[in-house]
Amino acid sequence: MDAEAIVKELRGTYGTGKTKSYEWRVSQLKALFKIAENHEKEITDALYSDLSKPELEAFIHEISMMKTACKLALKELKRWMKPEKVKTSLTSFPSSAEIVPEPLGVVLVISAWNYPFLLSLDPVIGAIAAGNAVVLKPSEIAPATSSVLAKLLGQYMDVSAIRVVEGAVPETTALLEQKWDKIFYTGNGKVGRIVLAAAAKHLTPVVLELGGKSxxxxxxxxxxxxxxxxxxxxxxxxxxxxxxxxxxxxxxxxxxxxxxxxxxxxxxxxxxxxxxxxxxxxxxxxxxxxxxxxxxxxxxxxxxxxxxxxxxxxxxxxxxxxxxxxxxxxxxxxxxxxxxxxxxxxxxxxxxxxxxxxxxxxxxxxxxxxxxxxxxxxxxxxxxxxxxxxxxxxxxxxxxxxxxxxxGVGESGMGSCHGKFSFDSFSHKKAVLRRSFAGDVPARYPPYTTGKARFLKALLNGDILGLIRALIGW
Missing domain, CATH: 3.40.309.10 (Aldehyde Dehydrogenase; Chain A, domain 2)
Structure with a gap:
């Protein structure tokens, strides 16, 4: 496993803009749903091998919840991707403003062993919905499920943008040495601190889903x-x-x-x-x-x-x-x-x-x-x-x-997931302000006169009466 080469390949794919399109996101979400729909027994058998997990528990807690997350993302994706219009003020008049959700880039998901199917794919659903390229590192403590995930994602997904890396501590360490645009880790606080320290070297934002004594x-x-x-x-x-x-x-x-x-x-x-x-x-x-x-x-x-x-x-x-x-x-x-x-x-x-x-x-x-x-x-x-x-x-x-x-909060983690919260975790909310060439205000430019100062202070304080006086006296 060459972690550096994998990240380089995925950055190349992301750089083409391919993963940003609505059509690509939908195609990959549908592929994930097909994995759960078409391979239920294979997944259930893997979960039983790893944990002796009862079949009904495996379906309710892992397969069904993963499918529900997929269906929600497919249903709401257009709305989640839509820019959010926000108000402007006199300061920027005339103008319009919006918040545009954009993908962060190439992200790493490190999963846990206790719900190895759900906890691997639930954050991947959010990352894909947000338009990112993704590397998934399943837990080696659940080897049967890890193997199934590697096989099925390799068959169904776009491997130029979505990859599964199996392995243990050496592979995880190699992945953490790379520069990511976000890391999503599920596990314990001890490893969470290692992940956070590795991410700090590249100023990489992190979601830590940890635990604690509930x-x-x-x-x-x-x-x-x-x-x-x-x-x-x-x-x-x-x-x-x-x-x-x-x-x-x-x-x-x-x-x-x-x-x-x-x-x-x-x-x-x-x-x-x-x-x-x-x-x-x-x-x-x-x-x-x-x-x-x-x-x-x-x-x-x-x-x-x-x-x-x-x-x-x-x-x-x-x-x-x-x-x-x-x-x-x-x-x-x-x-x-x-x-x-x-x-x-x-x-x-x-x-x-x-x-x-x-x-x-x-x-x-x-x-x-x-x-x-x-x-x-x-x-x-x-x-x-x-x-x-x-x-x-x-x-x-x-x-x-x-x-x-x-x-979580404090020792139990940072950041959140599920539904739109997962989409938001893997998105940057980009501020966009648009202005026309009309309505240019000379008072913002030097030389700064007393009249300009009165006008700008009234404008910034929202003092309409003062603004009128300043305009009359200017």
Whole structure:
């Protein structure tokens, strides 16, 4: 893989103006849709190979969402590309002004392993819609999906402008040494800092979709069955907890714990049976390294006796059952690191309002969730919790709405994507002001007289009466 040669080739294609045309963008978006439409089984099989991802989960969370993003871009592309007319002022009269979205150029998308199909192609859809040439670097931790992406994009897409580069750290490092017009990275904060440092050398703008410890606050005045089912769906029903917006820990009151725990145990057994390690509806841990990382969190002497449900492990098959821990110490490993797996600690507070202070004492999460029927608490939560996104009385569904930006804040990332937000992330909003040769104002030119000064001050201050006086006295 010659990263420099690839970038040079794509810059040559971009320089022809080919990718800027509406027709090219539409053709490539349609090609992406055909990939998902014509190769569903191949994609599903790859996702199962990489993660043992259940077929329905693969379709709903990856293939269907990717197709929806394609359809939205095709439907809205003309409107997104259309210049936005804006107002002018007396200062530039007579004139017209507009904001023209233009592609940034040649962009790099570095994807993650947990949703390796969706998280690879969702930003690529935005980059193509905006008219860019693109290099996609899928995650080597999901090798089957990476291979399928390389093969199918090579077959369906315009390879003079859209390329897939497979590989691991050496290939990613070589790509990051090149000059890009934007880098879109999805992953963890450690690598995010490496990406940001590499981009800084070329003043390249970056979108970082990271993660963090996404809290779930559970009040007592709720429908427990519905709330618990939604928490389970967001935690274990999303890649068995291997998702950046999965609930990372629960905060509730001491009095609320017995009822909450009882409801969670009942619903978990309904969903995954008495032996969840044998369930076909739970993804496995992606690889041995991550299995050991999660085992280390469980084996921490500070939490080893805090498991109140689950905890079973099958190292040979890389399976860990849905596990709940109660009252883990704040200084334990499991509360310091993003869990990214099927472990769910419960933290207790004296009153539910204390949860806001607990969350704010930590880094800003990618998502924060609240289950309550108390409108005042809901308002306080929305007003006082800083996170990439908030969701009241459910989990993870915010990612499904293209009308909402998806992205982090602080340690959980920068920039956003989804729908038009993806288009905007890969576009430069170019300011364009147009004037005629009429209406030239001599007062803007030297020599600067007292009369000209009075006129210009009145004009810039919007003082119509002063403007008239200055014109009369000039």
């Amino acid at each position: 809290p779930v606050v559970v009040d007592s005045n709720i429908d427990y069955k519905i709330a618990v089912r939604r928490i389970i769906a967001g935690k274990w029903g999303c890649n068995n907890g291997q998702a950046c917006i999965s609930p990372d820990y629960i905060i509730t009151t001491k009095e609320n714990v017995p009822k909450l725990l009882d409801a969670m145990k009942q619903e978990l057994e309904k969903f995954y049976g008495k032996d969840p390690l044998k369930s076909g509806d739970l993804s496995r841990i992606v690889n041995a390294n991550h299995f050991q990382r999660l085992s280390k969190l469980l084996d921490d002497k500070k939490v080893v006796d805090k498991v109140v449900h689950g905890g079973q492990r099958d190292e040979d098959n890389l399976k860990i059952s849905p596990t709940i821990l109660l009252d883990v110490p704040e200084d334990s490993l499991i509360m310091k690191e993003e869990i990214f797996g099927p472990l769910l600690p419960i933290i207790t507070v004296n009153k539910v309002e204390d949860s806001i202070q607990f969350i704010n004492a930590r880094e800003k999460p990618l998502a924060a969730y609240l289950f309550t029927s108390n409108k005042k608490l809901e308002e306080e939560f929305v007003m006082n919790i800083s996170a990439g996104g908030l969701l009241i009385n459910d989990t993870t569904l915010q990612v499904a709405l293209s009308t909402l930006p998806f992205g």
